[in-house]
Amino acid sequence: MRVLVVGGGQNSEHEVSLASAAGVAEALTVGGYEVSTVTISREGIWEVAGVAAGAAAADSLALAMQLIAEVDVVFPAVHGAVGEDGALAALCALAGVRVVGSGPRAGAVGMDKWVTKLVAEAAGLRTARGRLIDAADCGDAEFDGPVVVKPVSAGSSHGVSLVRDEGELGAALQEAARFDRRILVEEVVHGREIDVAVIREAGGVRWAAPPLEIHAAGLFDTAMKYDGSARFTVPAVLSTADRARLTRAAVTMFDALGCGGVARMDFFLTAEGPVVNEVNTMPGLTPASQVPRMFAAADVSYVDLVSRLVRAAEVPGR
Structure with missing residues (x-):
């Protein structure tokens, strides 16, 4: 069986995704699969043969689709946004190729x-009891006891803060807003x-x-x-x-x-x-x-x- 392992991704979990992809590819090779790999750069470029320097993400994806068409299964070891969120599963759905993991809806x-x-x-x-805050409203957020502040869509605890007093809330909200304009504030x-x-x-x-x-x-x-x-x-x-x-x-x-x-x-x-x-x-x-x-x-x-x-x-x- 031919398996394409996809790693990297254009988000804050790029490095750990590379590590996951490397481990998965090695394990599948040991398991007797015919394994090929491709990395998505932090800029969204699929690093495949024939991609010219400065190429657009769409151009690299067009070349990568040939790799996807030639395999039996795609294994998207990409964590975080534009990967784990159902984006890669949706791509495989459109291509009619089997994909490891959840489909677009569950991922999203x-x-x-x-x-x-x-x-x-x-x-x-x-x-946990929580409320949703838009990044534009951070200045109006009220403090109501120790809370955890986190971006709504990010992984590996990026942008997550434990806030114990009111003076820490503004900085925590701004840090979360670096990863998502929608911010979740939850009770501890x-x-x-x-x-x-x-x-x-x-x-x-x-x-x-x-x-x-x-x-x-x-x-x-x-x-x-x-x-x-x-x-x-x-x-x-x-x-x-x-x-x-x-x-x-x-x-x-x-x-x-x-x-x-x-x-x-x-x-x-x-x-x-x-x-x-x-x-x-x-x-x-x-x-x-x-x-x-x-x-x-x-x-x-x-x-x-x-x-x-x-x-x-x-x-x-x-």
Whole structure:
């Protein structure tokens, strides 16, 4: 089977996307697939043979479409905007090519933290109380206690701040506005940070890997995610009841969004039960990333995991 692995992307998660793509390509090669790769630059240029210096993104995409037409499956290991948000899945849908992961609708909704909250609440799941602010209205925002400020559509905790007093709010809003004009301000939720990965196998069966707990003193921010200081416990030490609640909530969220492939659901586990924090429809997929760690705890190796994702690939919308 011929697989095209796409990495990079024109957003703040470019570097981690490159790492995910490299790991996926190597694992698929070990798994016996015929693998080709392509990188999307920070400027949106598809780096393929024949692309001239200074070429427009559309010109490079026209050349890249030949690569897409020649493979059986596209594996878009691109995180963040213009990638994970359903853009690449939509491209594959138009081309009639099977793609790993969620389709355009689930990708777009999952990338939008505000809409994700609305879906979670409609599905009967708890979320943190929050409000939406436009970047143009940052100067009018009121402080109502410790809050977390985050861009609505960004990943890897870019632009996320924990605000403890009123004097910090303006700077936090401006930082979030660097990544999205729509800003989410949420109450601080006190609980254990637990992640659950759900996979949809070929044939449609969905199941959740053992949950992972993040140990962080304060905000689990961008620096902690990638500087090696984060500590994880997998499987997380949970009661049978708590594990069942988290697994049920994760699968419910997966189904409510209409996800495919693998998605990571991030929760706070409070005394009252799970609270949905965020959803990642194309989570980090380096061998050391959280999702592969969770599936390793279920005796699914990294090579096996990416192979399962390729076998489950579909043409979106069909």
